[in-house]
Amino acid sequence: MPDLLIELFSEEIPARMQARAADDLKKKVTDGLVEAGLTYAGAAAFSTPRRLTLTLDGLLAESPTVREERKGPKVGAPDKAIEGFLRGAGVTRDQLEERETPKGAVYFATIEKPGRPAAEIIAEVLDTTIRNFPWSKSMRWGAGSLRWVRPLHSIICLLSSDEGAEVVPFEIEGINASNTTFGHRFMAPAKVTVSGFDDYAAQLKRAFVVLDPQERADAIWQDATNQAFASGLDVVEDKGLLAEVAGLVEWPVVLMGEIAEDFLGLPAEVLQTSMKEHQKFFSVRNSKTGRIERFITVANRETADNGATILAGNQKVLSARLADAKFFWENDLRVAKSETGMTAWTEKLSNVTFHNKLGTQAARIDRIAALSREIASVVGADADLAEQAAKVAKADLSSEMVYEFPELQGLMGRYYAEAACLPQEVANACEQHYSPLGPSDVVPTEAVSVAVALADKIDTLTGFWAIDEKPTGSKDPFALRRAALGVIRLVLENDDHVALKEIFAKGYEGADVEDLMSFFHDRLKVFLRDQGVRHDVIDACIEMDGNDDLTLLVKRARALQEFLGTDDGVNLVQGFKRANNILTQAEEKDGVEYSYGADRKFATDDAEKALFDALEGDGGAISTAIETEDFAAAMGGLAALRQPIDTFFEAVQVNADNEIVRRNRLNLLSDIRKACGQVADLSQIEG
Incomplete structure (x- = not known):
């Protein structure tokens, strides 16, 4: 049984697309081959910035002969009906067989589809795959009509066995399949001839290309952590960034650089975000102080000076980026420490629309503040502190730092509230009131933070219910399911008894409280089913009075189960x-x-x-x-x-x-x- 090697070699594929593209190549080719009768023993797909690779082992040399029996019209049927059946079955009249059935004599045809060589089938499947590849974005180049994510340069399509290897005859838009590829763009750009997958992978590595993205990621992480450890530091873990960087290089070379002393006073999160978003750098932290002191960058080549020139260039660009961040930070601190403090930012939000039917962000802040005061006594929070926290929790949306890095909203609010000498409970609520953002996010436990977080989410839910913008099917553009799950987790994990219907009634005017409560019960069912609680048990408890007290409801359900x-x-x-x-x-x-x-x-x-x-x-x-x-x-x-x-x-x-x-x-x-x-x-x- 032969093995198959396919490589689609192109200009650089965006890192975010590579893993999905490798999976799509594997699925489309294997599905097409199996549908045509070619089975295989195993398959694996790989990607680098410049290539998608698929290998199949134990492939059938040809598809099996298939015999199919097809029932036709009755004997004596009109000639047109019989002729139509003959055309559809691809047989002649003398090939028909008459058989007696309970409904009389009927024509039957036996259709035989002979097996086909693997190469013929592979060429058809690969052509269909390439022409219909599901890129999220693709382009045309030159005079051809082929669309690909980036210009496609060459194709390997090779069948290999103990007897040797043969190129599958295949051509698309002037690109002929071959048994050659190219190594690293700079370090080994020469053509490489291969005889099968093992030879292909080995020759690529000699040509400074690591084919397996997981191998590249592991090498990056190991080298980065070793370099940091040697300096008494550690690398801030970021799996998403690691996967992205592994998709940017074919031959990863890890380099550690220094951050200028001028910028070490910036909050660690600001440094980390700026380096990640702009430069794709890993942050290197002093575990004793928590400060970000260095960075890790990953080059795509080795150099004679061991990366010194690359590091110098990166440090120069980084300094410019961090100079901007420092400017934003210092300007924001001046505002936070001024007489008006964070209220100056809140006032600006009167010009920012939250939703065209729900008013401005400033109006929303007023609603959340009033609701926080109502909820405070229920969750054991100080009402004055809860109201104060709600009034400044979203102020940082007007800050320069959050304008540049929206993902830092809330966190920067805590820094600025501390700089303004506001109570620590207020500062913590600025950061925590967005939480939990998902099923694995940490739930706030401080009473003031809980009150503001609940008020924020309940205002959102009652507001969109009032304007009839509810989730439908898989569509939830305003993340209302996530907001409801956030309320559920806040209440349950803090063991708070909250009469939600009463709180809903104090939210945005016009919301259908009973309908919203029904939505919450549906989300609760999903939440509890994931924890193994039976749906009929949940339904039995929802039918009881006080079913808007989710803590009581869940305790009842767990005990009943x-x-x-x-x-x-x-x-x-x-x-x-x-x-x-x-x-x-x-x-x-x-x-x-x-x-x-x-x-x-x-x-x-x-x-x-x-x-x-x-x-x-x-x-x-x-x-x-x-x-x-x-x-x-x-x-x-x-x-x-x-x-x-x-x-x-x-x-x-x-x-x-x-x-x-x-x-x-x-x-x-x-x-x-x-x-x-x-x-x-x-x-x-x-x-």
Whole structure:
């Protein structure tokens, strides 16, 4: 079985596109080959800035012969129908076979598709792949019509086996497939002839090209951390930057440079962001002080002076960039320390539109401040501090630093609030009120930060609900699902009891509170399902009063799920459903509601009396446990009811001949429903 090597060699492919492009090449080629009948043992794809590579091993030398039987028209059918069938099947009339079927004699045709050589199929699949490659952006060049991310220069398409290697005859837009490629653009630009994948990878490495992007990333990280460690420093980890830099070089050469003393006083985050965004540099930190003191850059070549010239150029450009950052920082500090302080920035936000239907950022800040004050008492925060924090939390949006680096919003607010000598709780809230930004983001725990973070997200949600801009399907342009998840995590992870409906009503005027609460319940279901809580358990708890207190709701759901994992839980639900079904049918038949309480004096059976005792004792215990939010004890009370309910149904006929006894027993079933219903709506439980 031969092996296949494909390389598409071009001008530099943007780093952000390389991994996806390698995966797309692998999928499109392998899908096309398998569809044509060519299977293979294994496949792997690679990328560098100038090439996409695919290797397949254990490929069939040719596709198998396929025989297909096709049913045609009835014998005696009109000639036109028969001729149409013949054309479609690609057979002649004398090749048809008559067979008897339950519906009479019918023509059948046996169609044989002979196998085809692998090279022929590969050429067709590769042509289709290249012409229809799903680049997010592509270009045409020269006089041709082919579109590619950057000009395509050469193609390797090589089948190799123990007998040798052969180039697959293939041509597209004047580019003929061959067995040659090129090494590093500067260090080994000569043509390289290869005989298979192993030879290809080895020759590229000798030509200063590391084919595997993960190998390049590992080499960069190892060399960078070693150089930093030798100086008593460590590299700030950034997996996204590492992947990007690995996509910028074919032969990574790691160099560590120094940051001028003038800039070491800048906040570490400012240095890190500026170097990453503008220069693709890694930050090197002094672990004792937390200061960013050096940088790591990755060159794409070795030089005679060991990178000295490259470092000098990089340091010159970096100094210019950091000079801008220092200018922004010093200007912003002057504003923050002035008499007007951060309010000068907040006033500017009256000219910044948040949304054309929801007003300016300044108006939004006023709403968040008022809402923060309302929420403060609920989460244990000082109302004055919460309001003060909300009024300055977004002030840094007007600062020069955040204008240059929007990703630093919030963080710079903390620095400026500290410079303005505002309370530390206020400064921390400036940074933390955006959090959590996603499922893995840290949740604020300081009460003032929690209050402002909740107010910020709830104002957003109630505002967009009021103007009917809700998420639809997969579309959520204003990240409202993320905002709802943020509220859920803030409440749950801080164990706060927040009556959300009441808070929603104090948010943006005109929001449909019930509809918004339903949206929250849907997000909560997703959140809890990811943690293994059953959907029917969540539904059973959502049906209870106080379902806008998410902390209470989740405690109830977790306890109920644990209870349902026991024999007592399973059997009690069955007993409850039996009682509920009998009671519902009786109420429909009799046209009355049996909910007035059973009377013990009409009990005639020991099992009936025992159930009275259990409902009086354990039913009351359930109620007490619910009031104190001791759901484990409440489930224990339910467990104690399991045996008396089981025994009752085994020993007692509910629909007795005596009408008084019957009505009393139906009221007793109502007491069962009430007792169980204190915990959750068990009718929602499946099974």
